Amino acid sequence: MKVSLLHPRELAFPPVDQAQRDGLLAVGGDLSIPRLLEAYRHGVFPWTEDPVTWWSPDPRAVFDLAAFHTPKRLVQKFRQGRFRITRDAAFPAVIAGCAEPAPGREETWITPGFVAAYTALHREGHAHSVEVWEGETLVGGIYGVALGGFFAGESMFHRVTDASKLALCALAAHLRGAGFTLFDTQVATPITRTFGAVDIPRKEYLRRLEAAVALPARF
Template structure:
């Protein structure tokens, strides 16, 4: 896989299957899978425009800060990875029918989680999971894959917790792949492929393990 040879649409490779070995190789080069459905071949992407969240530009609205201080929700890491993936696959997205989080993707990322590369952040109201996100930490970069919420602000609190965790480990930015309005409101921007790959190369030189633990 060589992201510099991506097609105009950002496609780098095509495979019939997806597993932990392929995921590790892909993320090491800034590539991620994005299948259309469960039955077609898996497309692997490194888009020409990449969404990132540079922590120097990270913005938390005052209303969210106020909400965070007052609510009693609990944030955890890596305690309900599979359930977070399920809820992300069920979340309704604007202008999107179906989900790319297919059964084979769930299986591959669950395996990746058990190997210590894929991680989740959960937001709980008592024993009820009300929000979460999951992503991959490989080559010194955390790549956020998807998020969901059933209560307003729950997924945003997960982003806050993740940024705090990554900052504490010495990271300075987060790969968000595609720039959504949700992430743009928190300071996300787009950069070109060359700039992204330069950031990735820099991150690889300083890559170190991160202890995600279970409680924030």
């Protein structure tokens, strides 16, 4: 099956069941706010910038918010009072932290173009961050995209042990309390699986996505 080439001025994506086995659906287009929102509403996300590639893997990894697992040691660590958690207090700094090289991640997909695109989404109220502070120093965080009761987690980072995990747990708790029903993590990793990430068929994901984006939840 050939990969679809997106029209530079039209926002429509091909049906996701046309994606290749690895999830690659289309190439081209841009990272404009309208195109990004159209993508997330239809279960599609970008992964590279030059060229822009669009993906819809099957299966899809999600967190079950009702069953999200927060390890007791992280709860105890937060209760020690060493860390402070905020939301949308430093989005540009969080995405910059996610773009930094780190041990085992010397290269990152978060290029300057991605930083600019998602920062623009944040200014328009569609992208959000959770920050973890040690004193006045940002030591970890996570960011993603929210539409209705749907949240797409994009990336997280840490500069001290467990800071990104604390951000993830704080985000999940906030989403659950705010009435979100779908927390997308795209492709599961060993770390996200320890917090309860599971794979679901793309058809099930799309059904849940349609219901979630129609909810009046607000981040």
